[in-house]
Amino acid sequence: MNLEPGSAVRGALRRVVCCLMICAGPVTGQELAIPQMTTGQEVPSAYEEPSADQEPSAHQAPSVQEGSSDQQQALTPQQIEQRQQLQRDADALSAQLQTHINQLGPYDPGLAELQLDLGQTLLSLERYEEAADMYMQALQISRINDGLYDDRQIAILQGLIDAHAALQQWTRVDDFVHLRFNLQSRRHSPGSTEYVDALLEHADWQLQASRYSLLDRPGSDALIRRLYDMQDTYRQLLAAAQERGNVSQQWSILQVLAATDTEIARHVSYQSAMSFDSAVPRYVMQTVCRMVSDGNGGSQRVCWRERVSNPDYYHSAVNQRRNQLERVRISLRDTQRDMQQLLAANPGFAVENAEQTNDQLQFIERTQQELQRELRRSSLRDW
Numbered sequence: 001m002n003l004e005p006g007s008a009v010r011g012a013l014r015r016v017v018c019c020l021m022i023c024a025g026p027v028t029g030q031e032l033a034i035p036q037m038t039t040g041q042e043v044p045s046a047y048e049e050p051s052a053d054q055e056p057s058a059h060q061a062p063s064v065q066e067g068s069s070d071q072q073q074a075l076t077p078q079q080i081e082q083r084q085q086l087q088r089d090a091d092a093l094s095a096q097l098q099t100h101i102n103q104l105g106p107y108d109p110g111l112a113e114l115q116l117d118l119g120q121t122l123l124s125l126e127r128y129e130e131a132a133d134m135y136m137q138a139l140q141i142s143r144i145n146d147g148l149y150d151d152r153q154i155a156i157l158q159g160l161i162d163a164h165a166a167l168q169q170w171t172r173v174d175d176f177v178h179l180r181f182n183l184q185s186r187r188h189s190p191g192s193t194e195y196v197d198a199l200l201e202h203a204d205w206q207l208q209a210s211r212y213s214l215l216d217r218p219g220s221d222a223l224i225r226r227l228y229d230m231q232d233t234y235r236q237l238l239a240a241a242q243e244r245g246n247v248s249q250q251w252s253i254l255q256v257l258a259a260t261d262t263e264i265a266r267h268v269s270y271q272s273a274m275s276f277d278s279a280v281p282r283y284v285m286q287t288v289c290r291m292v293s294d295g296n297g298g299s300q301r302v303c304w305r306e307r308v309s310n311p312d313y314y315h316s317a318v319n320q321r322r323n324q325l326e327r328v329r330i331s332l333r334d335t336q337r338d339m340q341q342l343l344a345a346n347p348g349f350a351v352e353n354a355e356q357t358n359d360q361l362q363f364i365e366r367t368q369q370e371l372q373r374e375l376r377r378s379s380l381r382d383w
Helices: 069-074 077-104 111-124 128-146 153-166 170-187 193-211 221-244 247-270 311-345 347-352 354-382
Strands: 283-293 299-309
Touching: 077 111, 111 128, 111 153, 128 153, 153 170, 170 193, 193 221, 193 247, 221 247, 247 311, 247 347, 247 354, 299 311, 311 347, 311 354, 347 354
Parallel strands: none
Antiparallel strands: 283 299
16 A cells, blocks of 8 residues: 555555565564554544534635646656646536536535546545545535435545545544445445455455554554454354355455454564553562661661562563464464365366465465464563
8 A cells, every 4th residue: 555645546445455475564563573464443533424404614616726847847748738637627627516506506416426526636636635625525415415324425435535545644534434334334234245345345444554553553452452353253254255155255354364363463563561461460569678887887687668570470471472472373374274275165266366375375374484483482581
């Protein structure tokens, strides 16, 4: 995922980023050199759903300005012509939108389509803030006229996701991704192919947010708990996909499970001993004695109680960390076994996707080996 504004944003959050080999990256854990890969969150919402009687924030469409001379010089003649055409399109849409407002009023249902088209054009021109504002106006108009859960809002929400991703406003992206899934989940029954596809798209964002620490600090307990919750959800989906015999969907779900396991291991590796809950107290009281001068040329023994770090707490934390990494290793092993069994039972799918599936299985194997090495090292340190 390209996190820099100015990149091609459309579809960036919908790519399948469970391609494990491609997404391998540098070591980021404190001790565990896990290969990186990407394909829950109770984030304070920065987005308040507009009510049906809320007036759109602005009715004036933005005017499109020419790019700077430096930008023009950096473009090829063909790109300059394309950009100029986009600017002409944006000017025409802006004029059409203003005429529509003047003739039919600021709440006419036809405004949403024009605002959606203008938002997409502004997005192509890399005018991300204006695009986000235009998409928000389209969302408000759609809700006023069609209600809170109309299917046409999904395209508008995708535009909002793309615009805020380009602005690197990740909390806003998270809000709109969750809202998009909420709409999609209402359209399809749980367990259906369409529902699973929507959930896989949702997982794509959750894993990217985890991989790049867009919403939480690395190793946070809340993030790790959400990743474990994702595991449970997608294991249930895998069982449903197996009943339907959908091979491609089964493989996609197994990819999500493998990516989730790797993310858990990566975040556990960030955690310090103080991050783990333990029944063993972190500090204990200890009697300390010293020989001190009594002021008369002699000495006397003085004792007092002071609080000191408990070495058993450290050992308990190390054991918890080791147990979590072992749990991840076993889960990855099971996922690798399920992938191999799926390929063996479906040779046509295996042949058609041989290069990709082999790369992913090799990546999982390397991740397991690294986890095994870390487990051995932690055992030696504890010993």
